[in-house]
Amino acid sequence: MAAPADAARARLRAERTEVPGRGDAAGPRHAAARAGAQVGYNPSQPRVPKGEDGAGEWTETDANGTPISKRPKGDRVRLAGDWPSNNPPEPLDDEPKNFTKEPATSAERTSVMKYIARRAVETGVSVAVIVGTARWLLLREAEIVSYNDPPASLDDLRKAVSTPAPGYDIHHIVERTSAEEQGFARAVINDPINLVRIPRLKHQEINAWYQTKNAEYGGLSPREYLSGRSWSVREAVGMRALRIHGVLKQ
């Protein structure tokens, strides 16, 4: 019998093939309407039973159609916070222990995805098992998995630009927007030598790093520090950003 996570992914794949993409010939509005009809309200979807935490809310089912909340605890898909072995670091009180409900903001969704990726490394449990039946996370599995990519050579990161893939972004080593604002030519900014393909969540993490104040930049953010500086300094900081985020080999 398929594992619960496999079954859930199989269901998702089946749904995904039916949901129209951006290129839907009937236009996005019609596509959205059809997608809503396909994945929206379903009166037979089980709810959390009365008296349990989250009673009345929609819930997911396992491969046998049993609501997850009804299964014996030892039989549930393992979630962060349940780790029984190898003395892993305990999750902080403000970190999530249940991923079924999609966070409201993009930043929180990103944080949950990174948390899951880190847990997968710390515990040796696959991302698919940790994600379980959380539909919103299944849709982003490629992003979560790619976050744990080992560091690569600069040559490999540059070569990968020509092969876009789910879970990856094209990243400018010298930040594009601030370089444009400082008057650097677009031909230089978008030159292949300035482009690398990196995991999407790492891309977002590096973007945030550029904006946060940093003790090693005299209390400035790297972006503030780089204001008015030369291309070579920007490039050095950009390369360092890739290294310290574990994207580029040291």
Place this chain on the structure above:
Amino acid sequence: MRRVNLSLLTVPELVERFTACGMGQHDANWHGDIAKYNRLFDEVVRINDELARRPGDERKALVPLFDHPNPQVRLNAAQRALAVAPAAARAALQVLWDRKEFPQAAHACESLMALDEGTSRLI
């Protein structure tokens, strides 16, 4: 966080405030609130300066925070105590990097690189 006159606080109170700042920064990271993170960074600097100003340089009071469960608290403590407990602080930064506790691991790695290159602004 309400701004207070740090010179009126005891060392344990300063350490408590320092810890609260780190936890607030961790929370800000989680929610993508960079402005809040940066405001708390400034408060961490203020507390660091106040501790350093006290007789005997009380930044050594941050050393117990190297074992705090919150990675941002550990990062802040290790960076700010580098001048008074360099070996232990460096080890704490190395743990953050080895455990890949991002985003703090990136800051820890950068501090380690700066130490190796002799360009650190923290010692």
